[in-house]
Amino acid sequence: MNKELDRKLKSRNIKPTAMRQLVLQVLIDQKTAISLPELEQKFEKADKATLYRTLKTFEENKLIHSIEDGTGAVKYALCHEKCNCYPEDLHVHFLCAKCNQTYCLNEIQIPDINLPYGFLLKSVNMVVKGICFNCKK
Amino acid sequence: MNKELDRKLKSRNIKPTAMRQLVLQVLIDQKTAISLPELEQKFEKADKATLYRTLKTFEENKLIHSIEDGTGAVKYALCHEKCNCYPEDLHVHFLCAKCNQTYCLNEIQIPDINLPYGFLLKSVNMVVKGICFNCKK
DNA sequence: ATAACTTTTGCAACTCAGTTGCACAAATTT
């Protein structure tokens, strides 16, 4: 159906099934990160396990990345086209304490950290908690 | 029994019950952060709910702080004596991908972040993932 | 086109961390 959805999926070596197109469309429309339970609610009648495996496939193929914001459910957001989820692709995330929305602050790189001797850095999860522009009214 | 345990508890306005003394002792002996399920295993016969409420009391009174390291279970570690869990008390945490231990890097402050206009910072959770000095052998 | 095979989906069942209600026990106050 939608040529652009298929292109995005194929560019990450994901076979474009109907389910995957629907999920990808939701992710594209989404301005903030979304969790599996939230995703479930976006569909009248969708199977949790299928959505779960869809998200997993998307993440494994770096179409999306996951965010542990401490709210109990892992959230997911689209990667940009050239993202490989390497340290240089990592960015800060923001969780609003009021509306509970999680934002990708794509423009904000994760600052360098000098670990103690003997520690080796692989990745960083940085979540800033506060009030978002929307809730500050 | 142990005068020092009681002092620590009382200094945070926590009544020193037997259960709380035992839990605090475990937390003191612990070099890395511990989760509720892990804490449970430290006792022969202890009730999950009681331990849960003990940790909650400890956290509410800032005797311990919690760490969301993305492993599925929230971990807890002792605060230092003067800690108020204010932004200036926050530090980086390190999760070892091999041994799954979570370290408080008390000496490493969380770097300042310049949020986009309209966003207000309240706190930051920063978890570095990698290999710890112990597992790097 | 049919058969054989692979991949995806739907359903049900399950794990595991966290949480709550409730009754009893222990400690504190009156």
Added chain:
DNA sequence: AAATTTGTGCAACTGAGTTGCAAAAGTTAT
């Protein structure tokens, strides 16, 4: 001592995530 508050133990439950399995859909070989 009686009344009240606080803490504990047990059971039951929630909610996110995960898995096994069979049916459906898609692909490849005959």
